[in-house]
Amino acid sequence: MLDCVPRSAKGKRSIRKKFEDNPMHRFDLLATVAGKLLTEEEDSSTLVNITGPPNLKDSKNVKNEQVDVSNLFESEDSVRISCDDSVLGPDHIFKKELHPTKEAASAPDFPILYPNKLGKESVLTSIKGDGDKEPLQITQDDVVKIGPDMYNAVDPMDMDVKPPPLVSSVPPHEKGVELVVDRESHKSFSGCKFPTIVTNNYHRPHHIGDHRIRKLLASKIRKQAPKRIYKEELSNTEIKSAFYSKKVCYARQRTRKTTMFKRRNLFEHCSVSPFGRQVCNQGTSKGPAKGTIKFEESDSLSASHGASVALSSMIVQNSSSSQDYHVKLNIKSFKVPELFIEVPETATVGSLKRTIMEAVTAVLGNGLHVSVLLQGKKVRDDNKTLRQAGISCGNKLDDLGFSLEPKSSQAPFQLTVRGDSERLARIQPTATPFRQPIVTFSSNCPESDHDSVHSPTNALSVNKTPSSSQMLVPVPSMDLLDLVPRRKLRQSELSQRRIRRPFSVAEVEALVEAVEKLGTGRWRDVKLRAFDKAKHRTYVDLKDKWKTLVHTASISPQQRRGEPVPQELLDRVLSAQAYWSQ
DNA sequence: TTTAGGG
DNA sequence: CCCTAAA
Structure with missing residues (x-):
């Protein structure tokens, strides 16, 4: 059954697909948000939420840039993607819900409609299974509106509660089809011109309808796949990749920035000097006043000019079902560029944490460019399969590496953060950051013990590698928060300012x-x-x-x-x- | 946890 | 929105 729900003139639109009677085995999901639509208001950012308890929970802030969200979800529960409309207006809301059944027979398919700001361009997403190849025609009846009353003020992003039932009908042969929503059809959405359906090959990326769609990811959903929470909330940089048991999960997200809001605040008291440095208007002039505490990383890696280091290990596993070899990979830690932190004695531990967070966030705020290195050589062809690239069993996995480079190449900067004591904490990279990609790969090291890390200094020096023999667990590739013990991680997360969501x-x-x-x-x-x-x-x-x-x-x-x-x-x-x- | 206010 | 003292 397919439920499409358009809203009244100013309401949200969404298309939902239920899978109660449409077994799902796997599906693709692609979400693209055109960032240029978000440029109107500086302060604002769009929040892309992806939630699929208990498998996925994530949210990103994006701005000024198109964002690509591709995820793989496990089957059991619903999944949704929503886009905050605080800036774009309700028409930007899009979401998806899946309610796959336990037994996965064939790849299911579901359409996702991404209304855009002005309804001029729609983003196409396609999900298709490998079942029936018969095209599916979506009729106007498939689209239903969700009232503007917000359904008791429910935020579209909040799908804990489903909107009122949407009624629609879809031909029984919908299985294995791809829904294409082209600009025109969407433009006349209210006018009821509807998408056409096109069949396509399962694993082939689709670039239909909107070039902004970067990638289409596919994956298998196993009903018994262990449930994982895949979460990455480091405000800015978000890159995740994980491979786990019988499942390859790709998550590619390019978010230009997260805490725009936060960063703005951060810079509120600073100005940029002709030298490209952030100079604090107030407080700094006092200089490193007495009573200042300085932390300086002394790790050997400091010499790497603020590069990041990711340690990972990988193993290849042969799934029971044939030629499906799954690569398991675990990036154990992620090192941030060397930072010089200066805070007054009177600053609180909390402010110190925030200060560090801000610094890290600022450094990696523009995202990371990820490269895959095999035996030292970059694997440039993104379309190659891991096997084709030589990343499969039988190869020397020890030679696999990742290059993580901050995308931005901003000049050295200095951040200032107001300390709880009114004095300022200063953070600044001590070396020209992000020049060389630093990637390390190791598969034979002692298991890291994050809990042993307690001091900020150590937290920034985590440099341990996992044992290749240990069972690898899906871990957000470059979750900086992984640098600190779990408990602190929670704290950090909690200290994250919520995204601004203006009342409608x-x-x-x-x-x-x-x-x-x-x-x-x-x-x-x-x-x-x-x-x-x-x-x-x-x-x-x-x-x-x-x-x-x-x-x-x-x-x-x-x-x-x-x-x-x-x-x-x-x-x-x-x-x-x-x-x-x- | 909720209320009430300042930040 | 955040942070918190009070209730």
Whole structure:
């Protein structure tokens, strides 16, 4: 069954596919977000969420650049991809949900529609199985709209709760087809011109409809595949790759930047000098005042000019089913460029952590360029299979390596972060970073013990390799957070500022309505009443929003920013505020 | 955990 | 949005 759901004029659109009666064995997923659509507002970024509990959970911020998200999910649960519409508007929301059944007979297929900002161009995605080759025609009936009422203010990104049932019908022969949504058809989406279906070869990448689609990844889904949480949240750089049991998982994501917001904040107190350095406007002039603590990495690798080192190991496994050899690979650690950190004694441990995070994030903020090296030579043909490239059993896997180079080649920089004590912490790479790719590969080293790393210094010096004999576990390739012990990793994650998600008018309306009835002191109730399904809106958020609404309503329209809130609503805000203030 | 406010 | 003191 295929459920397509368009929304009202200003609503979200999505196409959902249910697999209850359409066994899935494997599927491809490709999501592309045209970053240029996000350039309007500096502060904003688009969040691409991919969630597929318990297999995948991820989110990325992207901006000014097209982003390619390809993932492989295991079957059991639903999977979805959504795009934050905080900047692009609702039309940018896209998502996908899969509800594959346990038994995977043949490759399933599902269409994903990516409405874009103006509906001028649609992004094509295709998922096809290797079953029926008969083209599937999607009719208008396959598209249904999701009301703009946001369904109780549910954020489109939040698919914990499914939108109201969408009804549609799809020919029974939909199996093994590819849905193509071309620009034109999408442009007239509301006009109901529909996608055409084209059959295609399973593993072949499709570049239909939109050249922005970079890659189509395929993978097998095993019903018994161990569930893994694949998560990468290092704000900026996001590259993941993992290969695990009976499954090859590719995740390719190019995110220009993550914490744009955070970085902005970071730079707020700095200016760029003619020399390309970030100079702090305040505080720095005081220089390394007494009481400053300095950390300087002394690892031998420091000499590598801030290069990153990834240690990994790989083994090849022959799956029971034939010619399917799976390469397992584990990048145990990832080294960041040498950093010089200077923080006042009065800074808190928390601020130090953040400072380090900011530094690392800034260094790798523009992403990494990954190269695969075999026996020292770069494997340039991306289309080669691992086997063709010689990365398979029988080869000297010890010679496999990865080159991780920061994409940006910004000049040396210096970041300043406000310390908790009002003094500033300074971070700066001590060498010209990202010049040479540093990659190391090793498969015969002692198992690393992350938990033994406790000090920041050591944290940046992790340099151990896994044993080739150990069972490799899927690990985010270059998760910088892996540099620190688990517990700290959690901390870091928690300290990540949430992405900004402006309230839509619909949400404001829901909030106003709830407050009018419940008052301004029962935010939990307001949350339950109007935003129960919007997981990303906490009662604190609602309280904060109300605060800003009251403020907004108090100032002149010229002073207001962001999406304009109808005066009618603002009036209600003021009256409600006045009423409940008594 | 929720509320209430400052940052 | 974040952070937290208070309740």
